[in-house]
Amino acid sequence: MHIVVVGAGLGGLTLSHALAKRGHTVDLIEKQPAVKSQLGAAIGLTGGLAVMRSLGLAREIDPYLTPMRSFKGSSLVGGGGAAEPEGKLTTSFGEAMIPEKAQFELPPILLDRRSSESRNYEMFHDEGGAAASDSQRRRTVHGISRTALSDDESGPSSEAFMAMITREHLHALLHRTLPLNVSLWLNCNVVHVEPFSYGGTSASVTLSDGTRLTGDLVVGADGIHSIVRRTVASDDADGRTLTTSQRRYTGISGVYGLVVKHTFELMMKCSLKKDEKAEALLESLPVGGLHEFEGKGAIATVFNLKRHYMFVFFEAREDPPTSDENWTNPAVQEEISSKIKAQGMPSLFEHLLRAAPDGGRVVHLGLYESEPMRTSWSRGRAVLLGDSAHATTPFLGQGANQAMLDAWSLAFHLPPANASDYICADDDDLHHHIQKALHRYETARSTHATNIKSVSRMFGHIRLGITSWDRCVRRCFMQTLLTCGRGCLFRQMLKWASQLNV
Ligand SMILES: Cc1cc2nc3c(=O)[nH]c(=O)nc-3n(C[C@H](O)[C@H](O)[C@H](O)COP(=O)(O)OP(=O)(O)OC[C@H]3O[C@@H](n4cnc5c(N)ncnc54)[C@H](O)[C@@H]3O)c2cc1C
Incomplete structure (x- = not known):
């Protein structure tokens, strides 16, 4: 035919x-x-x-x-303010190990x-x-x-x-x-x-x-x-x-980024101020490991690939981003960066965001389903x-x-x-x-x-829960799922x- x-x-x-x-x-x-x-x-x-x-x-x-070797989930308590921008990490969802031969x-x-x-x-x-x-x-x-x-x-x-x-x-x-x-x-x-x-x-x-x-x-x-x-x-x-x-908009926007590891490591080394917390987080993430952080109405995930770090930031948002909100626009970069900060997400994400445009890529888009x-x-x-x-x-x-x-x-x-x-x-x-x-x-x-x-x-919906009740359901759900x-x-x-x- x-x-x-x-x-x-x-x-x-x-x-x-x-x-x-x-x-x-x-x-x-x-x-x-x-x-x-x-x-x-x-x-x-x-x-x-x-x-x-x-x-x-x-x-x-x-x-x-x-x-993929492991999936770890953490929730963030507090954070997002000027005094303590980063939330306190609690690894409340546990960690699922994925055996090597598990096809x-x-x-x-x-x-x-x-x-x-x-x-x-x-x-x-x-x-x-x-x-x-x-x-x-x-x-x-x-x-x-x-x-x-x-x-x-x-x-x-x-x-x-x-x-x-x-x-x-x-x-x-x-x-x-x-x-x-x-x-x-x-x-x-x-x-x-x-x-x-x-x-x-x-x-x-x-x-x-x-x-x-x-x-x-x-x-x-x-x-x-x-x-x-x-x-x-x-x-x-x-x-x-x-x-x-x-198609219909789901009320969620996503930022997807891919960072070349080599570029990222160089950037971290050359940085004037050492960020030990970010380095420690990466060190605890083996190749094939995924770590997800829960904020209020947002989640951020980092995945350690062989040659790249991938990160994703999902946030509940009324209107989808428009094409004017192109990532290459510095104002948009700044806006996303401050959103991630406002959620009390670890500073690691900001470093990843900054490193992404160099050889990597970032997209910012609304999530739709048909x-x-x-x-x-x-x-x-x-x-x-x-x-x-x-x-x-x-x-x-x-x-x-x-x-x-x-x-x-x-x-x-x-x-x-x-x-x-x-x-x-x-x-x-x-x-x-x-x-x-x-x-x-x-x-x-x-x-x-x-x-x-x-x-x-x-x-x-469960993963992006905004109210404390949503977050409680999410925690139970993820805990059961992972452990x-x-x-x-x-x-x-x-x-x-x-x-x-x-
Ligand atoms: C940001 C993002 C991240 C994602 N991450 C994942 C993930 O981690 N895992 C996963 O499984 N899925 C993921 N997906 C979903 C996945 O990308 C899509 O479901 C998948 O690509 C669908 O494949 P498709 O071939 O049906 O459509 P598409 O990949 O959209 O391909 C459609 C193609 O048709 C072409 N086309 C359209 N109209 C015409 C036309 N009139 N004439 C000629 N050509 C045309 C387009 O240019 C395009 O190349 C993600 C999607 C997005 C947006």
């Missing part, structure tokens, strides 16, 4: 890899002039790690990964590298092309996944429970390793989508310069502002036009994936992971490229298989992705988040 993928973000890139592995040809269209991450700092891969492995990219990704069960892999694509597809369908029963399928799938696992060399991707990678590295890796049957179209803005081309047997997109590209399927991996979603979800089953906006879909994820031969269908808040660290799992699932359910040779008698049959595949993909992914959105939203069964509950939560139903 020939498939047009709109958007070369993490979902679109992963999907292109997976489709190419199934033998399809892909047109991957990106409106930016380059494939690169525009937002955020680093990503904690859980399910996404398993997908990378399934795509055969374990060896490539390993050098960039920092496996959760991988979702089933896309292809057993030793078997042909057709064999893999046949495993899920009887000779007439009918799908195997759910239980049959699950058994087979887990069988494949284990066989492939034992083959692979060990590295962070095969051992880590969760591993961090900078967004830049992940994008660059997925871009660099794109297979030959993927054509990348940069600087091409899709302005129109037609889901029923050629009597409904294909779909097409129109670029801003008038170029029209047609495929057996168009996939909208174009993020929270998705143009494909506007077509797919334009009217409901009864033909009523749906005009609701696609409005729930009121229609199916697909219409005719157009289908949605990742943020275009279910953009979520970042409190479970699952946006990118879910987009990658969607990509895996969609490629898995579609018939392989040579399906017409042995599964589909004619075009009608192929059409029927594609429609069934889209339905199965949505069934496999939609409930879970929707649940992730709800849990992440709830988690965010119960020595972090077992925390691991279970991540495991649930990364599950993949097939």
Whole structure:
């Protein structure tokens, strides 16, 4: 099949890899002039790690990964005033250690590298092309996944429970390793989508310069502002036009920063005034360690990666930051810095903020989630994936992971490229298989992705609690999460988040 993928973000890139592995040809269209991450700092891969492995990219990704080893939570008492700007630290949430070899069960892999694509597809369908029963399928799938696992060399991707990678590295890796049957179209803005081309047997997109590209399927991996979603979800089953906006502001703003360690250490050394508290905090944070600090209606987190420090500052805020509030504007830098101070956060964050623009990066943005879909994820031969269908808040660290799992699932359910040779008698049959595949993909992914959105939203509210009652609930919640069964509950939560139903 020939498939047009709109958007070369993490979902679109992963999907292109997976489709190419199934033998399809892909047109991957990106409106930016380059494939690169525009937002955020680093990503904690859980399910996404398993997908990378399934795509055969374990060896490539390993050098960039920092496996997560510990999660520590502290609350701050007082602080924020001129006399005592820094709050007193109480490590009240405890610390979850994440054992070195703690990998959760991988979702089933896309292809057993030793078997042909057709064999893999046949495993899920009887000779007439009918799908195997759910239980049959699950058994087979887990069988494949284990066989492939034992083959692979060990590295962070095969051992880590969760591993961090900078967004830049992940994008660059997925871009660099794109297979030959993927054509990348940069600087091409899709302005129109037609889901029923050629009597409904294909779909097409129109670029801003008038170029029209047609495929057996168009996939909208174009993020929270998705143009494909506007077509797919334009009217409901009864033909009523749906005009609701696609996203909503969550009332939380976030500052994400990535600091090159080398730069930071140099800056701290050259600083006239030694800050022993900040140094002590960093010393107590091993590589792979995350430390979260709770203020009033705000949290700040620092993560120690191999070559970077990542920090995040979330704050409840009525209106989202605007583009005028660009980080490069010194007034904005000053404002954020004083907000962090007002929360009584450790001075370490101020140092990190100051060091970030030198070779690192900082973004300041409002957090949005997509409005729930009121229609199916697909219409005719157009289908949605990742943020275009279910953009979520970042409190479970699952946006990118879910987009990658969607990509895996969609490629898995579609018939392989040579399906017409042995599964589909004619075009009608192929059409029927594609429609069934889209339905199965949505069934496999939609409930879970929707649940992730709800849990992440709830988690965010608890974590950003403003009143003392909120903070009390938060403390109990985090304490239970981190200390119960020595972090077992925390691991279970991540495991649930990364599950993949097939
Ligand atoms: C600051 C921040 C931090 C985050 N941190 C994490 C984290 O730690 N862990 C995690 O799992 N998730 C995280 N996320 C969420 C994660 O980044 C997203 O969920 C994920 O990137 C979604 O992938 P996607 O491919 O669906 O969309 P996107 O990554 O948004 O990609 C969409 C792509 O489509 C392109 N595009 C859009 N419209 C068009 C068009 N008309 N024509 C052509 N191209 C188009 C865009 O340029 C873009 O490249 C974070 C998000 C943000 C904003």
